[in-house]
Amino acid sequence: MKCRFYSILWLGLVWLHTLCQGQDAILRQQMVGSWQIKLGGQLSISPTLGADGSFQTCWRKLDEGAQTNATLYEGYWVVTNKCLISTITNISGVFVGYTNASGSHFTNTVQVGHVAHYQILEATERQLVLLNENGSVHSLQRIRQTKDCPTQNGCE
Secondary structure, eight states: OHHHHHHHHHHHHHHHHHHHHHHHHHHHHHHOEEEEEEETTTEEEEEEEOTTSEEEEEEEEEOSSSOEEEEEEEEEEEEETTEEEEEEEEEEEOOOOEEOTTSOEEOOOOOTTOEEEEEEEEEOSSEEEEEOTTSOEEEEEEEOOOSOSEETTEEO
16 A cells, blocks of 8 residues: 555656646747846846857946947856756956936846846746846846847947
8 A cells, every 4th residue: 555655656746747847848938039128227138048048148238328338148048947047158248237216226246157046937928027036026028139239259
């Protein structure tokens, strides 16, 4: 009787694991592409998630003049248990920070090797909603890929 119980429990765990892997694969497919979030009219963050597991995220600070400061973060991403995990492998460009609506100023100071975890709250054809490690919810909209981020050789 004990053996039968453990066999059923094991099969249930295998089924649950398979189900979770299937959900992660569906999420990965839905997330591939270019996304954007704008913060306070001063900052635009545009991640592009590749089907091969690579990503490029452009942080653009829009100055009041014609000048745009941008940083390009590159790395790889995976989805595990409805969690987006990204690792930065390269950083290029210049980013000076911004002041949000409440007057707080910050500069994105992540370094190469930084690993970020985001809980995936929603992933649809048009919207990606993530919960970051600090408890902030970010709603990104799908966009067409743009060419306004810096490259290894400077800005395009």
